[in-house]
Amino acid sequence: MATVPIGPIHPILKEPLRIKLILEGEKPVDAEIEMGYVHRGIEKIMEGKHCHKGIYLAERVCGICSFIHTMTFAECIEHISKIEIPDKAKYLRVIACELERIHSHLIASAVYNLSIEHETLGIWLLNVREIIMDLIEMITGNRVNMGYIVVGGVRRDINREMIDAINKKLDIFVEELKNIIEVFETGPLIALRSKGIAILPYHEIMRTRAVGPVCRGSGLPESDWRLRHPTYQELKFKPVWRKEGDNFARMMVRHEEILESVRLIRKCLELYEESQGDIRVKVDIKGGKGEWRNEAPRGELLYKMEITDGGLIKRIMIRTPTVMNLEAYKYMLKTCPTVSDAVSAYASIDPCISCTERTIIAVKDGKEVPIKFGQI
Amino acid sequence: MVKKLFRKRSINVCIVNTGGCNGCDIEIVSCLSARYDIEQYGIYVHNNPKEADVLLVTGPVTLQWAERLKEIYEKTPEPKIVVAVGACALSGGIFKEGHVVGGVHKVIPVDAKIPGCPPRPSEIIEAILKVAPKALAMREEKLKEQLKEKNIGQNEKLKNRI
Numbered sequence: 278m279a280t281v282p283i284g285p286i287h288p289i290l291k292e293p294l295r296i297k298l299i300l301e302g303e304k305p306v307d308a309e310i311e312m313g314y315v316h317r318g319i320e321k322i323m324e325g326k327h328c329h330k331g332i333y334l335a336e337r338v339c340g341i342c343s344f345i346h347t348m349t350f351a352e353c354i355e356h357i358s359k360i361e362i363p364d365k366a367k368y369l370r371v372i373a374c375e376l377e378r379i380h381s382h383l384i385a386s387a388v389y390n391l392s393i394e395h396e397t398l399g400i401w402l403l404n405v406r407e408i409i410m411d412l413i414e415m416i417t418g419n420r421v422n423m424g425y426i427v428v429g430g431v432r433r434d435i436n437r438e439m440i441d442a443i444n445k446k447l448d449i450f451v452e453e454l455k456n457i458i459e460v461f462e463t464g465p466l467i468a469l470r471s472k473g474i475a476i477l478p479y480h481e482i483m484r485t486r487a488v489g490p491v492c493r494g495s496g497l498p499e500s501d502w503r504l505r506h507p508t509y510q511e512l513k514f515k516p517v518w519r520k521e522g523d524n525f526a527r528m529m530v531r532h533e534e535i536l537e538s539v540r541l542i543r544k545c546l547e548l549y550e551e552s553q554g555d556i557r558v559k560v561d562i563k564g565g566k567g568e569w570r571n572e573a574p575r576g577e578l579l580y581k582m583e584i585t586d587g588g589l590i591k592r593i594m595i596r597t598p599t600v601m602n603l604e605a606y607k608y609m610l611k612t613c614p615t616v617s618d619a620v621s622a623y624a625s626i627d628p629c630i631s632c633t634e635r636t637i638i639a640v641k642d643g644k645e646v647p648i649k650f651g652q653i
Numbered sequence: 654m655v656k657k658l659f660r661k662r663s664i665n666v667c668i669v670n671t672g673g674c675n676g677c678d679i680e681i682v683s684c685l686s687a688r689y690d691i692e693q694y695g696i697y698v699h700n701n702p703k704e705a706d707v708l709l710v711t712g713p714v715t716l717q718w719a720e721r722l723k724e725i726y727e728k729t730p731e732p733k734i735v736v737a738v739g740a741c742a743l744s745g746g747i748f749k750e751g752h753v754v755g756g757v758h759k760v761i762p763v764d765a766k767i768p769g770c771p772p773r774p775s776e777i778i779e780a781i782l783k784v785a786p787k788a789l790a791m792r793e794e795k796l797k798e799q800l801k802e803k804n805i806g807q808n809e810k811l812k813n814r815i
Binding site for chain 2: 285290316422
C-alpha cells in the first residue's frame with residue numbers, strides 16, 4: 278500500500294506535525310500521527326514557580342487560545358483557595374473570552390476555506406477578523422498574548438466610550454459576517470466539497486472522545502462546558518449543535534457559535550454597566566489540590582493543580598482538546614474519498630499542535646507508562 | 654541570475670514553526686488579510702522550503718527541531734535569508750529553562766531579528782521589506798563571484814589536462 282507523508286513542514290500545515298496517510302488507490306484508509314516536535318516542557322518549567330509567574334507560562338501554552346488558558350489557570354487557583362472575584366471582573370473575563378472564541382473560530386473557518394481552495398471566503402474571513410482583533414487590543418492592550426487576567430480579577434477596566442465603541446463595531450461585524458455565512462451556506466461548490474464528507478456519527482463520539490465543535494457537530498450539545506460555568510449560567514447560555522457530523526456541520530456550528538458569542542458579549546456589557554465595585558481583589562492563596570474545566574474554542578480544557586500556601590506550584594497538569602480530536606480524525610477518514618478531502622477534514626477539526634504536546638511518558642522495563650498525577 | 658531577470662521583486666516566504674506558541678504564526682497569517690495585504694509588496698507566503706527565499710522562523714528551537722531545521726536550511730536554494738520572529742526565536746524567551754536549544758542563531762545563521770511577543774503584522778512586513786531585497790541582491794552577487802572563480806579554476810584544469 279502506498280503512503281503519503283505530510284509534514285512536519287508542508288504547504289497545508291501551519292504547525293509541525295507528521296501525518297502518514299496510508300492509501301488504497303486514491304482513498305485514504307488509515308493515518309499514523311507522529312507528534313513531539315513542539316514539546317517544550319512547560320509543566321516542568323512551571324513547577325516551583327509562583328502562580329503569578331506561572332500564569333504567563335500558561336498563556337504561552339497556545340497562542341490562539343491564550344486567554345482561556347489564563348482564565349482556567351486563575352479560576353483553578355480561585356477554586357482551590359475559595360476566592361470570590363468581583364462581579365465586574367467576571368463579566369470582563371467573559372467578554373474577553375468570547376472575543377477570543379470569535380477570532381479563533383474565524384481563523385479556523387478561514388483555514389478550512391483555504392484548504393477547500395475557496396480563497397475568496399478565506400481572505401474575507403481573515404479581514405473580518407481584524408475588527409475583533411482591534412476590539413481585543415482596545416480592551417486588553419495587546420493583540421495575541423494579552424496578560425489581562427491575574428489571580429483575583431483582571432488588570433484593566435473599560436469605560437463608557439469603550440462600551441459604545443464595542444457595540445458599534447460588533448454591529449458592523451455581525452452585518453459582514455452574516456453575508457459570509459450566507460455565502461458559505463448556499464454556495465454549491467462549498468456544499469459539494471463539505472457535505473457528507475468526513476462523517477463522525479453520533480455513536481462513535483464515545484469511542485473517539487471527541488470534544489468541542491467536533492462533538493457538537495455530531496449531535497451532543499452537553500459537551501459544552503460553558504453550561505456548567507457559574508457566570509455563563511447567569512447569562513442563560515444555550516449551546517449550538519447539529520446532528521449531521523460532517524465537515525459542513527462542524528463549520529456551521531463554529532459560525533453559529535460566533536453569533537451566540539456576540540449575543541453573550543452584548544448581554545455581559547449590559548450586566549457590567551449595572552454592576553459596581555472594584556475589578557481586582559487582594560488574594561490570600563491557600564494550599565491544596567483541585568481541578569477546573571472550561572470550554573476552550575476547540576473543546577474541553579482541564580487544569581489540575583497542587584499548590585502550597587502562598588502560591589508556589591507543586592505540580593500542574595494541563596489537558597487540551599486537540600489530543601482527543603486528533604483521535605477522532607482517524608475515524609473520519611472512512612468517509613473521505615480522496616487525499617484532498619483528508620486534508621480538508623484535518624483542517625475542519627481545527628487542530629492546535631502547540632497546545633497538545635506536554636505528555637510525559639516514562640519507559641519502564643521496555644514498556645511505555647504514562648505518569649499519573651501526584652507521582653512526581 | 655533568475656532573481657535579476659524576472660523575479661526581481663518577488664519574495665517567497667516559508668514559515669517554519671520550531672516549537673513556538675502559534676502567536677507569531679497567526680500574526681503572520683493575519684498579514685494575508687486585506688488590511689495588511691502582504692501580496693501587494695510582492696511577498697508570497699507558503700510553506701514550501703524548496704522554493705523559498707526567506708525563512709521566517711518562529712519559536713524556540715526544541716531539541717527535536719535542531720537537526721530538522723539544519724536540513725530545511727540546507728534544502729532551501731541560494732540566495733536565502735533567515736528572519737527570526739518573536740522573543741522566543743531571538744533567545745529562547747520564556748521557555749529558556751525548558752527542553753529547548755534556545756535561539757535560532759545557535760543552529761543556523763540569522764540575518765534579521767524581530768523582537769516582540771508577538772510582533773505586530775506591520776512590523777513583520779516592514780522587517781521583511783527592509784532586509785530581504787538588499788540581502789538577497791548581495792547574496793546573488795557573492796554567488797556569481799564564487800561561480801566565476803569556480804569556472805576559471807575548472808577551465809585551467811581542463812587546459813592542464815590538454
